[in-house]
Amino acid sequence: GAVVSQHPSWVICKSGTSVKIECRSLDFQATTMFWYRQFPKQSLMLMATSNEGSKATYEQGVEKDKFLINHASLTLSTLTVTSAHPEDSSFYICSARDLVNYEQYFGPGTRLTVT
Amino acid sequence: QKEVEQNSGPLSVPEGAIASLNCTYSDRVSQSFFWYRQYSGKSPELIMSIYSNGDKEDGRFTAQLNKASQYVSLLIRDSQPSDSATYLCAVINAGGTSYGKLTFGQGTILTVHP
Numbered sequence: 134g135a136v137v138s139q140h141p142s143w144v145i146c147k148s149g150t151s152v153k154i155e156c157r158s159l160d161f162q163a164t165t166m167f168w169y170r171q172f173p174k175q176s177l178m179l180m181a182t183s184n185e186g187s188k189a190t191y192e193q194g195v196e197k198d199k200f201l202i203n204h205a206s207l208t209l210s211t212l213t214v215t216s217a218h219p220e221d222s223s224f225y226i227c228s229a230r231d232l233v234n235y236e237q238y239f240g241p242g243t244r245l246t247v248t
Numbered sequence: 249q250k251e252v253e254q255n256s257g258p259l260s261v262p263e264g265a266i267a268s269l270n271c272t273y274s275d276r277v278s279q280s281f282f283w284y285r286q287y288s289g290k291s292p293e294l295i296m297s298i299y300s301n302g303d304k305e306d307g308r309f310t311a312q313l314n315k316a317s318q319y320v321s322l323l324i325r326d327s328q329p330s331d332s333a334t335y336l337c338a339v340i341n342a343g344g345t346s347y348g349k350l351t352f353g354q355g356t357i358l359t360v361h362p
Contacts, residue, residue: 176355177336179349179350234297239291239294
């Protein structure tokens with residue numbers, strides 16, 4: 134099946150620093166990737182839609198200057214959490230949509246802890 | 249009314265039984281439907297996709313779609329304790345500002361007890 138990787142799988146950073154998370158589709162091309170956040174025992178929350186070669190589209194309430202998204206190629210999207218604060222601590226999950234069948238595959242997630 | 253609705257459960261079935269998970273959706277023009285499984289602390293895993301009315305079988309899983317009733321279901325035969333997870337129904341939005349995005353139900357927690 135289709136595989137999406139994320140790196141790192143977990144990260145601890147100090148308040149005020151920035152963290153970059155990479156999302157790669159390993160065996161298919163994805164013009165569209167999505168970034169989600171999930172707090173414990175809560176539903177997935179879509180943060181933004183990332184389209185290859187264009188600006189990301191952010192969901193209402195998500196600060197685009199804080200969560201920088203770059204989709205430089207058909208297999209790679211990155212999310213940078215800038216000036217992280219403890220309230221940004223969460224489970225960040227990317228997904229990639231297969232061009233052919235519209236199936237959406239999730240990466241394993243990145244657990245971010247801001248101290 | 250929520251766009252995608254699931255019974256949050258928990259649904260408890262004995263090992264070896266059939267688990268039946270249900271989902272209704274509000275967008276009449278939606279064409280693509282998915283079931284994901286999410287273990288605690290992990291990301292969702294796609295287990296079934298269905299696009300046409302009727303049944304689609306894959307191993308122990310059968311997805312059923314009825315577009316007229318706006319209803320999708322997932323049957324898990326011969327349930328195993330390893331099937332214990334949250335099952336998410338998801339629908340691709342076919343119009344409006346959320347066009348092309350997945351809308352998830354709140355998930356059904358399934359517990360298979362030995």
